[in-house]
Amino acid sequence: ETGVTQTPRHLVMGMTNKKSLKCEQHLGHNAMYWYKQSAKKPLELMFVYNFKEQTENNSVPSRFSPECPNSSHLFLHLHTLQPEDSALYLCASSGRLASEETQYFGPGTRLLVL
């Protein structure tokens, strides 16, 4: 399935590195999301974009910086991360911004911060 793609699938980075995660959706959706999934914890919503405008920043530290150049692409820029930021980062999209809409997830980027 290639509805929502994410790259890279795995990433190891040091605390001083800068890297970017990329998400692309091929579903014609208008809303896109970044989630963080840590071990033993529920998915945490990080950012929400609707028609490429940010509508939600869920108290995420500034070392995470999202970018949405258009409705199909979403980036998460990472810099000076901490080891506790190691997690699975999932991108999702939905047709519109409403809780009853199904969200389609990408395969995620598994991030390890050393």
Place this chain on the structure above:
Amino acid sequence: RKEVEQDPGPFNVPEGATVAFNCTYSNSASQSFFWYRQDCRKEPKLLMSVYSSGNEDGRFTAQLNRASQYISLLIRDSKLSDSATYLCVVGGSNYKLTFGKGTLLTVNP
């Protein structure tokens, strides 16, 4: 009370068994309810939406009790391929979804 709370699991059942997952939610204003499935090292995928009248999809039955703020998922005649983590998901009046921690199910031959 946690926003969305699920059975901690894990559940280990033999093939053919019936297994039930329970979930409670704290926000009485919640409006949409789902069960997602997440296979090991994969992304979550929608299994089914949950409606007040209850709904069934093959071997899967979902129930919602708004008065008790309780959601359930019943899997009948479980298959090896049902092994996964089942996530209870609740949506509010805005667009946000709140996920439970999930319950791991392993179906054994």
